[in-house]
Amino acid sequence: MSDAGGDVTRAIELTPEHPPARMAELAARAEDRGFDIAFSSSHYFNRDPFATLSRMADATDEIRLGPGVSNPYETHPVKLAAQTATIDEVSDGRAVFGVGAGDRSTLSNLGVERDSPLRRVLETFKLAEDLWDGETVTHExxxxxxxxxxxxxxxxxxxxxxxxxxxxHMLRMSAKHADGVLINAAHPRDLEWAAEQIERGLDDRSPDRGSFESLAFASVSVAGEEEAAREAARPPVAFIAGGAAEPVLERHDIDREAAEDVSDALERGDLNEAFGHVTPEMIDAFCIAGTTETVAERFDAALEHVDGIVVGSPLGPNLEDAIDRASEALARATAD
Structure with a gap:
């Protein structure tokens, strides 16, 4: 994994809960601050990620761009391949394809059954690669x-x-078949466990597949004041904790009943109550939150196990300030 040196990939998630014009400005700012990739998150209740990525492409010159992550349940895989190829075209070859199984609870709002997630994701990007190569594909x-x-x-x-x-299983599959993985975790304990699964997948990887990159897709909240950063972390942490598997809760010694309180409130749609049930232990486990100095230390610890970091939602209470601070924190974490 990374040696925390100059080869570390610096990526960021920009959530299109704001108008595309502002998303384009944030992408330009991220590029100016040295980020290598900007992912536009993909949820049906936000603005369309591909339309947003198109505006982001117009506002930038070098940063790579892609959905982070799209899923092949809401949108047919052939359509996803075409959308991603379009972003590659409008950005002059800067596209990446972030793809995953999607959030089960969100998909259930649409009446979508998330069946065979590993096979569906694998078949999706294998088909996309064939289409990008100019092939005509029949798939069943x-x-x-x-x-x-x-x-x-x-x-x-x-x-x-x-x-x-x-x-x-998804971690191992990605290591065997994809170009990279976006690990949905922020804590070194989870990233170390994930790295072990990835190594098992890499043992079965064909040499023809080329290099592989492991990125921590980490919830991050950074601000000038520790408490402000931690408060801003409550919403994403609630969704992470509410859906966390039992082994993950045990790994961080998080009370099962407290996590169920969060989950129950989310299912009722009472977001304020859910956010209020988030404990300090949950924030520590599921988000990198704090001042620039605190976040830099957490980035450094995470980079013991991955090749780079995606600075994920919420970023912080002020997005522009958070992009600047996250860039500085990464620079500190990766300084020789």
Whole structure:
């Protein structure tokens, strides 16, 4: 994994809960502050990530861009391949493809059954790679496509595929078949466990597949004041804690009843109550939160186990300030 040196990948998640024009400005700021990749998160209740990415492409020159992460349940995999290829075209070859199984509870709001998630994600990006290579594809598996093809070619020789993963099987699959993984975790304890699963997948990786990159897709909240950063972390931490598997709660010694209080409130749609049930221990386990100095120390610890970090939602109470502080924290964490 990373030696915390100059080769560390610096990425950021920009959530399109704001108008595309502002998202474009934030992407330009992230590029100016040295970030390598900007992911636009993909949830049905926010603005469309691909429309947002198009605006982000117009506002930037070098930063790579992609959904982080799209899922092949809300959108057919062939359509996802075409959308990602379009971003590659409008950005002059800077696209990446972030793909995962999606959030089960969110998909259930749409009446979507998240069946066979590992197979569906694998089949999705394998099909996308064939389409980007100009092939006509017929597929019968977790989804169907008959004589599907794109009538344009993305400028990239290959678009990197990053799989959003948390469980052991998805982590191993990504290491075996994809270009990178986005580990849904922020704590070194979880990242160390994930790295062990990834190593098992890499043992089965074909040499022809090329290099592999492991990124921590970490919830981050950074501000000038510790308490302000931790308060801003409550919403994402509530959703993480409310859906956390039993082994994850045990790994961090988080009270099961406290996590159930968060989960129950979320299911009722009482977000304020859910956020209020978030404990300091949950914030410590599921978010990198604090001042620039605190966050730099946490980044340094995380980089013992991964090749880079995606600075994920919420970023902080002030987005522009948080981008600047996160950049500074990464610079401190990766200083020789």
């Amino acid at each position: 598996g977790t989804f169907t496509a008959t004589d599907a093809s794109l009538n344009f070619e993305p400028p990239s020789a290959s678009i990197p595929v990053y799989v959003g993963a948390q469980g052991p």
